[in-house]
Amino acid sequence: MSRDRLLAVLDADVDPLIGQGWVAAGTVAAASVDGSRARVVIELGFPAAGIHEQIGQRLRAVIRDKAGLDAEVEIRSRITSHAVQKNLQPMPQIRNIVAVASGKGGVGKSTVAVNLALALQAEGARVGILDADIYGPSQPRMLGSSDRPTSPDGKHMHPIVAHGLQAMSIGFLIDEAQPMIWRGPMVTQALNQLLGETRWQDLDYLIVDLPPGTGDIQLTLSQRIPVSGAVIVTTPQDIALLDARKGLQMFRRVEVPVLGVVENMAWHTCSNCGHHEAIFGAGGGERLASEYGIEMLGQLPLDLRIREQADGGCPTVAADPEGELAQRYRGIARLAAARLAYGVYEGSFPDIEMTDD
Template sequence: MTVTTQQAIEQCVLAAVLPGQSQPLSVLGKVLRADSDTCAIELGFPAKSRQREYEQFLQAQLREIGSQASVSVSWKVAAHVSQQKIQNLENVRNIIAVASGKGGVGKSTTSVNLALALAAEGARVGILDADIYGPSLQMMLGVAEGVRPKQYGTHYLLPIEAHGIQSMSMGYLVTEKTPMVWRGPMATGALQQLLYQTYWQDLDYLIVDMPPGTGDIQLTLSQKVPIAGAVVVTTPQDIALLDAKKGIEMFAKVSVPVLGVVENMAVHVCRQCGHHEHIFGQGGAQSIAADYGVKVLGALPLSLQIREQADCGVPVMVAEPNGEAAQLYRGAALAMAAELVTRAATAEAAPQISISDD
């Protein structure tokens, strides 16, 4: 095979924009091998559900330049350095914070299902419940009350595995009736211990389910934890959107890139007649995304099923992995992971947001 032909194959696939993506493959992955028989591609994000589609798409691109090489797509998640220049955790490649400006927008449900979606796509995933005062992870993952993390060595706790992901929460260390009557410094100290003294095991992503608001815990996490990126969860309601803006601006102030916005309760679909109704408003997430130069990663419906399954400890990604809601979470997780790679590859920080008191 001539060098020119090899170069032509590499140039062809690297210039291709994969279905559902906005950046060329040169940003999202690399060519491991290119010859007359085989073209091996390695993505920087997991994509198990789209693997075959990507292979067929790239193979079609090669046919257009006369190449008969077969295409194989794999992935390897790299560690992305946080903008705060804080050293990454030893066994965690990327920490992603899922936040909201206010409570009640479905942030914890989104966090759990995004983590499960990433795992379903082929990544090794953990989730940390950062809500010290109102931990809910134990219930959402269906971990029985009384299950406690086991000690590892002298300083660590082993995370509790549920549905294929590693998890840690204050809810594993207290009973559901124990009130956490702590001042801010005590809560932030406890959270740092949960993060750094949990023996996470070879994670591609650690999803941190942040407490609502922009207070002590959020600020401590943003400044002292190597967060690779953040996702802001909102609903279309004007009040929720107002608080979501504050969340985005908080991350901008502490130099954490916002990977995108997830809109919860975007539309209600009547189970009797199929009528679509935007109960909480329409287009709010798109408006915020346009204002701050971030992406809308996904829009989830107002669904009784999603709520019921979270309450009974079997999230929708586990209960109905091939259902419509699960596919929406998969799409949001893929978009989030791809955006993280894009930010790292293009060496772009968070959107340049100018904040003043004017």
């Protein structure tokens, strides 16, 4: 068995996350054959620690079945910077900025954002979160931190570290009850300072929790800040979907790739009888994704635990990392990061199925 034959077998195996063969995707860092044994090193462009063993087992089976070889398979990840808007360059110490947006408030965007950040971290990435909602910052409460940033030189701030995330928010700098009675230019200046004057340390991803709508903050983000991709959060109801479309169209106009849609509050499970009920309707996120040709990254339930954990300063992925809800967030995080790393391959992403198990 030759190395070329081994590579051909690897390239014929289309991975469901990247949508193409391992060789075509540029993921084969090493491949060798020694008698009846093979050694393969796969280097993914996104964090996927939670499924490294699963991928390795599948590849060993493929190599055994198609090439007749026993294989040693190593899976690792190397995250690089991806394309941003024209005339902008990735920021030092931040490989990728990912915006989490919604067209309207009340859809759980901030909760999704912080759990997405924690999920990427759980998958092996270095992650930060920037709370871009100047008028209504919520990340300090969700992260359970009332610390104040330090500034050793009087010009730059160290991020707050909470649950392993590097974080920055106007909420760390003001009293929680203090209203921000600012006009648009002051708000955009504050966002620029929070991003540019924070000493972020070697981040693979900076998650930006945007305020709802398509106003000053979103305009500043799209024109001045190098964004690699965006995730749209919506609920299934028609009103939320109408506004989500506006946010989606905004990112398309400024040439920021939309990585996909997260449908939050997709169903509620009765705590007494276990009945699933689609309180806000059903299928809205899938219709939106289908209409615009983007990925449906996943669905999340309306669950009391998610609210209690976020309000208590320990979001779901940190509070119950092995639980079913945390695994949903991690699946969404892997899909979004793979979409950023390898682009759009229609039909390549597996559906996240709901079961009663």
